[in-house]
Amino acid sequence: MTAPDSRDPLLEIADLVVEFATDGGLVRAVDGAGYTVAPGETLGVVGESGSGKSVTAMAALGLIRPPGRITSGRIVFDGADLRTASPRELRRLRGGRIAMIFQDPMTSFNPVLSIGAQVAEALRLHRPGLSRAGARERAAELLTLVGVPDARRRLRQYPHEFSGGMRQRALIAMAIANDPDLLIADEPTTALDVTVQAQVLDLIRLTRRETGAATVLITHDLGVVAELADRVVVMYAGRVVEHGPVAEIFGAPRHPYTRGLLASLPRLDDDAGALTPIPGTPPAPGEAVAGCPFAPRCALARERCRTERPGLAASGPRRASACHFHPELVQEGTDD
Ligand SMILES: Nc1ncnc2c1ncn2[C@@H]1O[C@H](COP(=O)(O)OP(=O)(O)OP(=O)(O)O)[C@@H](O)[C@H]1O
Ligand code: SF4
Ligand SMILES: [Mg+2]
Numbered sequence: 001m002t003a004p005d006s007r008d009p010l011l012e013i014a015d016l017v018v019e020f021a022t023d024g025g026l027v028r029a030v031d032g033a034g035y036t037v038a039p040g041e042t043l044g045v046v047g048e049s050g051s052g053k054s055v056t057a058m059a060a061l062g063l064i065r066p067p068g069r070i071t072s073g074r075i076v077f078d079g080a081d082l083r084t085a086s087p088r089e090l091r092r093l094r095g096g097r098i099a100m101i102f103q104d105p106m107t108s109f110n111p112v113l114s115i116g117a118q119v120a121e122a123l124r125l126h127r128p129g130l131s132r133a134g135a136r137e138r139a140a141e142l143l144t145l146v147g148v149p150d151a152r153r154r155l156r157q158y159p160h161e162f163s164g165g166m167r168q169r170a171l172i173a174m175a176i177a178n179d180p181d182l183l184i185a186d187e188p189t190t191a192l193d194v195t196v197q198a199q200v201l202d203l204i205r206l207t208r209r210e211t212g213a214a215t216v217l218i219t220h221d222l223g224v225v226a227e228l229a230d231r232v233v234v235m236y237a238g239r240v241v242e243h244g245p246v247a248e249i250f251g252a253p254r255h256p257y258t259r260g261l262l263a264s265l266p267r268l269d270d271d272a273g274a275l276t277p278i279p280g281t282p283p284a285p286g287e288a289v290a291g292c293p294f295a296p297r298c299a300l301a302r303e304r305c306r307t308e309r310p311g312l313a314a315s316g317p318r319r320a321s322a323c324h325f326h327p328e329l330v331q332e333g334t335d336d
Helices: 053-060 087-093 115-127 132-145 164-177 194-211 222-228 246-251 256-263 303-307 326-329
Strands: 011-022 023-039 043-044 070-077 098-101 181-188 212-219 231-236 237-245 313-316 320-321
Touching: 011 053, 023 043, 023 053, 023 070, 023 212, 043 053, 043 222, 053 070, 053 181, 053 212, 098 164, 115 132, 115 164, 132 164, 164 194, 181 194, 194 212, 194 222, 212 222, 222 246, 231 246, 231 256, 237 246, 237 256, 237 313, 313 326
Parallel strands: 023 237, 043 212, 043 231, 098 181, 181 212
Antiparallel strands: 011 023, 011 070, 231 237, 237 320, 313 320
16 A cells, blocks of 8 residues: 555554544544554654544554444554554553654653653663662653753652653653654644744654654644655545655645645745635545545546545655546646
8 A cells, every 4th residue: 555665664554444433423533544664764644633643543552442443454563463462462562662752741641650750660661670770860861861950850750740841851751761663753742832842853853863763753743744754644534645755745746635735834935924724624524425535625626536536546656645636746747
């Protein structure tokens, strides 16, 4: 489904379907999405709110809970099928080989344990031979590394005594502690103010450097993707509509939705910061769509689009797009 890579993927998600049982009926949050992440690579995942970015990542972490359910698809991490992994194996992976950073770090910490205890626990999980004192020492080093001032004293503090930015730093310290192979960061900076955002992004760079971890970076900020990611996946209505190397996709988007997303960015050379949001809204969750889910909003939509669902098809050696007409969009000379 995704373009072949010379290296075996570290993570492969394919044809994933996730549904939630709600009062209003079954909501299909993810409708056949998939992507691969190569070792050490950074993959950006973008798309409007509700497109299934988080649910896809949660599925990869084994964190879909009732009323949610994975109804089909493949999730393979380093050759192991995670759909058949036991809850214990999944717990060991999470916070071990797979680290997570979420939007609200408060929910990632236990409120009744000190920050130091939690970072030390993460360390000891990874290296059971490490003494308590050694773990605390290393925890202080890690907090210092991520820029928590006066780290030794602050080890004794509880999550609520840390500001949002400091909690995010502590979470990143925990991620580095485990020397993960994969880091999943879901809107890691959204809840933070602008100056702290930049610092946290620097820390994600630091994490990659320290651990060599592959990174899945879910964000609304296309600028962040342009700066940090090697490849990008564009999601719409629970599916991947376009993916490929960042420079190629941002330089010459083939899918009308990707074009709309890029066109909706405020322009730096425009004082008014003119935003051109894509008119209309995605299909309502749970709504059955016969053809292309983007058709009601797509300026290029034709009859075929309303009846036939476009699949992902190669639009270059390492990229693909799910639009019936993307070959025409290439010929339009959009590559210039
Ligand atoms: N617990 C739940 N119960 C019912 N529906 C859910 C649940 N969690 C997610 N959904 C639905 O799944 C869809 C995808 O949600 P998801 O959180 O993955 O979107 P997202 O792309 O991460 O959006 P955002 O950018 O706002 O974070 C949404 O339509 C949402 O309503
Ligand atoms: S398949 Fe049709 S409606 Fe969908 S994005 Fe392409 S042109 Fe637009
Ligand atoms: Mg989300």
